[in-house]
Amino acid sequence: MGRITAPFGPQHPVLPEPLHLNITYEDEKVVGLSPAIGYVHRGLEKTAEKKEYPENVFLVERVCGICSFMHAMTYCMGIEELMGIEIPPRAQYLRVFYSEISRLHSHLLWLGLFADAFGFENLFMQYWAAREKILDLMELTGGQRVILSSCAIGGIRRDLNAEQIDTAQGVLMQTEEELKRINPVMLNAYTVKQRTVGKGMLSREDALLYGAVGPMLRASGVAQDLRQTGYAAYRELGFAPVVETDGDSYARALVRVRETCQSIELARKALERLPEGEAAVKVKGNPDGETMQRVEQPRGELLYYIKGNGSKNLERLRIRTPTFANIPSLLKMLPGCEMADVPVIVLSIDPCISCTER
Amino acid sequence: MAKMISTVMSNLTHCPKTRLYPLEERQLPPGTRGQIEFDMTKCIFCSLCAKRCPADAITVDRKGKTLVFNPFRCIICESCLEGCPKDAISLFSHWRAPVTALYEQKYQPEPGQAGD
Amino acid sequence: MVKALMVVLLVVIMAPLLGGLLTGIDRVLTARMQGRVGPPVLQPFYDVLKLLGKEALAANRRQVAWALGYLVLIIASLALFCLGGDLLIIVFTMAFAAGSFVLGGFSVRSPYSHIGSQRELLQMLAYEPVLILLALGVYLQTGSFMVKDLFHQSQPLLASMPLVFIALLIVLTIKIRKSPFDLATSHHGHQELVKGITTEYSGPYLALIEVTHWYELVLLLGLAAMFWTHPLGAGILLALAAFFIEMVIDNICARLTWNWMIKFTWTGGIILCLINLGVIWVLRAGGV
Numbered sequence: 001m002g003r004i005t006a007p008f009g010p011q012h013p014v015l016p017e018p019l020h021l022n023i024t025y026e027d028e029k030v031v032g033l034s035p036a037i038g039y040v041h042r043g044l045e046k047t048a049e050k051k052e053y054p055e056n057v058f059l060v061e062r063v064c065g066i067c068s069f070m071h072a073m074t075y076c077m078g079i080e081e082l083m084g085i086e087i088p089p090r091a092q093y094l095r096v097f098y099s100e101i102s103r104l105h106s107h108l109l110w111l112g113l114f115a116d117a118f119g120f121e122n123l124f125m126q127y128w129a130a131r132e133k134i135l136d137l138m139e140l141t142g143g144q145r146v147i148l149s150s151c152a153i154g155g156i157r158r159d160l161n162a163e164q165i166d167t168a169q170g171v172l173m174q175t176e177e178e179l180k181r182i183n184p185v186m187l188n189a190y191t192v193k194q195r196t197v198g199k200g201m202l203s204r205e206d207a208l209l210y211g212a213v214g215p216m217l218r219a220s221g222v223a224q225d226l227r228q229t230g231y232a233a234y235r236e237l238g239f240a241p242v243v244e245t246d247g248d249s250y251a252r253a254l255v256r257v258r259e260t261c262q263s264i265e266l267a268r269k270a271l272e273r274l275p276e277g278e279a280a281v282k283v284k285g286n287p288d289g290e291t292m293q294r295v296e297q298p299r300g301e302l303l304y305y306i307k308g309n310g311s312k313n314l315e316r317l318r319i320r321t322p323t324f325a326n327i328p329s330l331l332k333m334l335p336g337c338e339m340a341d342v343p344v345i346v347l348s349i350d351p352c353i354s355c356t357e358r
Numbered sequence: 359m360a361k362m363i364s365t366v367m368s369n370l371t372h373c374p375k376t377r378l379y380p381l382e383e384r385q386l387p388p389g390t391r392g393q394i395e396f397d398m399t400k401c402i403f404c405s406l407c408a409k410r411c412p413a414d415a416i417t418v419d420r421k422g423k424t425l426v427f428n429p430f431r432c433i434i435c436e437s438c439l440e441g442c443p444k445d446a447i448s449l450f451s452h453w454r455a456p457v458t459a460l461y462e463q464k465y466q467p468e469p470g471q472a473g474d
Numbered sequence: 475m476v477k478a479l480m481v482v483l484l485v486v487i488m489a490p491l492l493g494g495l496l497t498g499i500d501r502v503l504t505a506r507m508q509g510r511v512g513p514p515v516l517q518p519f520y521d522v523l524k525l526l527g528k529e530a531l532a533a534n535r536r537q538v539a540w541a542l543g544y545l546v547l548i549i550a551s552l553a554l555f556c557l558g559g560d561l562l563i564i565v566f567t568m569a570f571a572a573g574s575f576v577l578g579g580f581s582v583r584s585p586y587s588h589i590g591s592q593r594e595l596l597q598m599l600a601y602e603p604v605l606i607l608l609a610l611g612v613y614l615q616t617g618s619f620m621v622k623d624l625f626h627q628s629q630p631l632l633a634s635m636p637l638v639f640i641a642l643l644i645v646l647t648i649k650i651r652k653s654p655f656d657l658a659t660s661h662h663g664h665q666e667l668v669k670g671i672t673t674e675y676s677g678p679y680l681a682l683i684e685v686t687h688w689y690e691l692v693l694l695l696g697l698a699a700m701f702w703t704h705p706l707g708a709g710i711l712l713a714l715a716a717f718f719i720e721m722v723i724d725n726i727c728a729r730l731t732w733n734w735m736i737k738f739t740w741t742g743g744i745i746l747c748l749i750n751l752g753v754i755w756v757l758r759a760g761g762v
């Protein structure tokens with residue numbers, strides 16, 4: 001067989017988002033590739049300068065549909081720092097709760113898509129069925145299934161009542177049981193291991209060199225998770241990052257599987273220890289000065305740079321999302337792999353192109 | 359593998375987890391942000407809602423006493439609800455049905471009501 | 475002669491109806507196994523009717539010719555099968571049909587279509603030996619390659635060739651494009667190759683391919699039914715059971731790579747067949 005150049009994306013069935021890789025194959029082996037992004041640029045950063053700062057919460061939520069809560073939270077944390085707002089402890093714990101169920105649903109989504117990437121449709125459906133319960137929980141507590149809009153500057157907009165907390169605990173417990181049934185298939189099934197073990201190797205050195213973040217980095221043996229910095233209530237809740245050392249697609253799946261369990265645990269702990277009191281404080285004034293905020297998103301480090309000038313509008317908002325940081329590692333992993341492994345490896349970085357392009 | 363067979367068999371013998379959507383609707387929890395509605399007997403056309411709306415879905419003509427709401431711009435964020443001094447806006451946990459043509463809703467004070 | 479013509483006519487008309495229905499049942503059952511409601515049973519027919527109603531766009535004329543060749547050859551082999559013809563000829567006609575399909579994939583310039591065709595070739599390489607060994611086994615057992623002679627057997631073929639039947643199940647997995655071997659079109663998931671060998675077919679031509687798959691499905695299940703000819707009802711049940719097993723396998727496996735497929739069919743499938751044939755041969759020799 002000769003050389004064949006085939007496009008992967010921007011419209012590809014395995015990845016609903018427009019990542020474009022022009023891949024050259026020789027005998028079904030990848031020998032060269034060139035990436036291109038920029039298909040869904042929406043100019044959100046510029047729009048943010050036109051809107052008033054409280055309205056931007058709803059704008060940044062729409063950077064990404066999957067981790068929308070984390071975007072809103074990071075933005076709010078930045079503004080709160082600029083304006084010197086101390087948010088009540090109850091809000092801190094609720095933010096942990098919402099972050100963790102967002103992470104949970106994002107990881108379940110990814111695990112399903114990953115199963116889909118190696119053609120295991122049934123496993124895909126099982127993970128998504130489990131995720132559905134979490135989405136229902138989000139709807140019950142936040143009011144909508146994906147875009148929660150429950151974070152606001154100064155705290156959390158919708159406080160949880162006792163009944164909702166009970167339901168949430170129940171749903172989380174159920175999900176844990178459900179995952180005990182599904183996870184072994186992802187981790188132990190022979191056909192799955194054939195497709196993931198040893199695919200897309202990224203050594204510890206390379207991971208650091210190419211600036212990988214999030215589960216990618218942790219699967220390569222680097223214990224780095226921004227939740228260690230203890231924002232929101234993570235410091236009080238106690239937290240240790242999940243680390244695997246193999247650096248292949250299987251390790252990345254394993255990291256995410258273990259993180260789903262950890263998320264359930266953290267979310268439940270946050271609910272158990274939820275302090276009494278108000279969930280939000282009133283906000284007055286305008287932000288001034290500049291700040292940098294970092295948060296651990298499901299996919300890795302999310303970075304916000306916010307600059308205010310004492311008026312209602314921000315002077316600059318800059319967002320860097322984890323997928324962008326992981327693309328160099330992807331380009332490192334792909335050459336030399338089989339064609340059949342391309343979707344698996346591309347998915348193993350958990351690409352979120354809408355995030356990347358804002 | 360054996361685990362998966364048991365999953366397959368239990369799925370096969372139980373009711374499916376999905377439903378035929380437009381025919382069978384799910385009961386939405388009470389707090390769901392489905393759509394908003396204006397109560398013209400309470401509104402005083404102060405335009406605070408229009409000012410707070412991040413999606414610019416509301417335009418208020420204070421002199422002409424009209425409020426135009428574009429439901430297809432609205433992202434159901436509840437900002438207007440929080441901002442309204444007269445509680446003239448309420449939330450329903452029911453999705454707006456899909457449409458084939460966009461429209462705007464025009465609200466005018468009903469004769470002899472608070473708005474006058 | 476008239477009777478033969480009637481049989482052929484019946485095959486041409488009934489087989490796609492049966493095949494489409496089976497495909498529909500497959501889709502519903504697969505959906506249920508995944509916890510979904512799934513489409514109506516008649517969905518494959520709706521799909522094909524809709525495809526037929528679309529604009530006829532072909533990349534070039536050769537493509538259409540090859541697709542037609544695929545259809546005609548498959549119908550020919552199915553007709554031969556139903557007339558009780560020579561098993562070897564049936565197997566070779568099937569190979570020609572698949573070859574025609576592959577050439578259709580190669581006749582366009584889409585890289586995905588090319589890679590899909592290459593994989594289809596590899597698949598043929600993987601299953602053809604098993605099919606030929608199956609024909610050989612039938613010959614060893616009955617002393618004839620003719621399908622109709624199977625009906626004179628007192629004892630079902632399954633009793634003497636169970637391992638060959640298992641090998642046939644592997645072939646079925648490949649031929650009806652189920653995980654772990656849905657390599658050439660990635661039939662359900664379409665993740666790697668978009669639609670592989672059928673990428674460049676659309677509208678009525680895709681409908682053509684779809685109908686051909688129905689014929690092929692009936693033929694393959696016929697091969698499975700061949701293992702129990704007395705009474706024929708048992709054979710049909712056997713074929714349906716094989717079909718159900720395929721669905722379950724599809725739902726508990728990820729898709730594997732072509733290297734793995736070749737390794738597996740050549741070691742697993744062929745060795746199973748050879749052992750079985752060897753045993754038959756030894757028993758035969760001992761008996762004489």
Ligand code: SF4
Binds near residue numbers: 410415439
């Ligand atoms: S709910 Fe939000 S988007 Fe909709 S009209 Fe009110 S403020 Fe605007």
Ligand code: SF4
Binds near residue numbers: 401408425441
């Ligand atoms: S709906 Fe409420 S906020 Fe809007 S104009 Fe009327 S009174 Fe004012």
